[in-house]
Amino acid sequence: MTHPTIITCAVTGSGLTPSMSPHLPWRPQDIVDQSVGAAEAGAAILHLHARDPKDGRPTNDIGPWREIVTGIRERSDAIVNMSASRGATADERVSAVLELRPEIATVIVGSMNYGRFAKATDQKAGEFTHAWERDLLAGADVREVVTSNTFGKIGRMIDILIDADIAMEFECYDVGHLHILDHHLSTRTVRRPLIIQFLTGILGGITSHIDHLVHLRQTVDRLFGRDCAVFTHGTGTGNMRAAISGALMGTHLRVGQEDNLFERDGVLFASNAAQVEKIRRILGDLNFRHAEVSEARRILSLGGAAAA
Structure with missing residues (x-):
């Protein structure tokens, strides 16, 4: 092994909902508390989404974002990675990012049919407290969803973030x-190393099967060379296996309540920290070492901690 393995914790996301688990954080203070707990457990990067504090629906409003990011920075030196995935235009998607200036912002680099109805099945969700949850996962148009990440939007987001000198994580749902x-x-010209996230296991994108993960890794090496920091994660109950498969290929990894809520059938993870602790335990059993925050900053060429 040539480097320690960076653990990213995806704390809450926008696809799983409060009715699925009482342990999914969605109020800003709960997101902060679980983020800090995940960092204390060994996560060097915190991948964040914002939620409406009234009912937990995904939002890009600056109020919840500011409360979350400021709260984390006051209590942790972990690397803040803000998702920039909500909004009809590129400028809307990066609006909160430009205001709060995280060390990393996520850019999704392709469109796809998004079978989010499968998430309800995978996470065993049958009853919903809020109408927006039912509309999101079982509404009349749930099989008509296409994520829109056009060449124009992607290019505009990259240009904005280059100008703002904010590092980017490029999320790839498929080899294309x-x-x-x-x-x-x-x-x-973007910062190096390139930060590339293999986001696998969502119906509509590439699966988390090992042959697909190997193909993704080989394609990165062929297109971009080795000057990349690659992360692997799976969606759903196979996320731990996908993450460890990535580690065995020499990539970094991601776990967290955004991607999966269940440790095993019928047993929910109690927190994001519990997921980080489990993946650290598995890494240790395989003689891998997780990266401390300072090491992750060095590997990703991020410099020192961001100012609060």
Whole structure:
């Protein structure tokens, strides 16, 4: 092993809902508390989404975002990674990012049919407290959802974040997205190493099978060389296996309540920290070492801690 393995914790996300688990954080203070707990357990990066404090629906409003990011920075030196996935335009998607200036912002680099109805099945959700949850996962148009990440939006987001000097994590749901990223980077200079996240296991994208993970890794090496920091995670109950498969290929990894709520059939994870502790235990049993925050900053060339 040439480097320690960076653990990202995806704390809450926008696809799983409060009715699925009492341990899914959605109020800003709960997101802060679980983020700090995950960092104390060994996560060097906190991947964040914002939620409406009234009912837990996903939002890009600056109020919840500010409460979350400021609260984490006051209590932890972990690397803050803000998702920039909500909004009709590129400028809307990065609005909160530009206001709060995290060390990393996430850019999704491709569109796809998004079978989010499968998440309800995978996470065993049958009853919903809030109408928005039912509409999201079982509404009349749930089989008509296409995530819109066009060449124009992607290029605009990359240009904005280059100008703002904010590092980017490029989320790839399928192998074709790597070729889309290659197209955009052929005419742009971005920070190195490239931070690439293999987001696998969502119906509509690539699965978490090991042969697909290997193909993704080989494609990254062919297109971008080894000057990349690659992360692997799976969606649903196979997320731990996907993460460890990534580690065995030499990538970093991601776990967290955004991606999966169940430790095993019928048993919910009690927190994000519990997921980080489990993956650390498995890594240790395989003689891998997790990266401390300072090491993750060095590996990703992020410099010192961001100012609060």
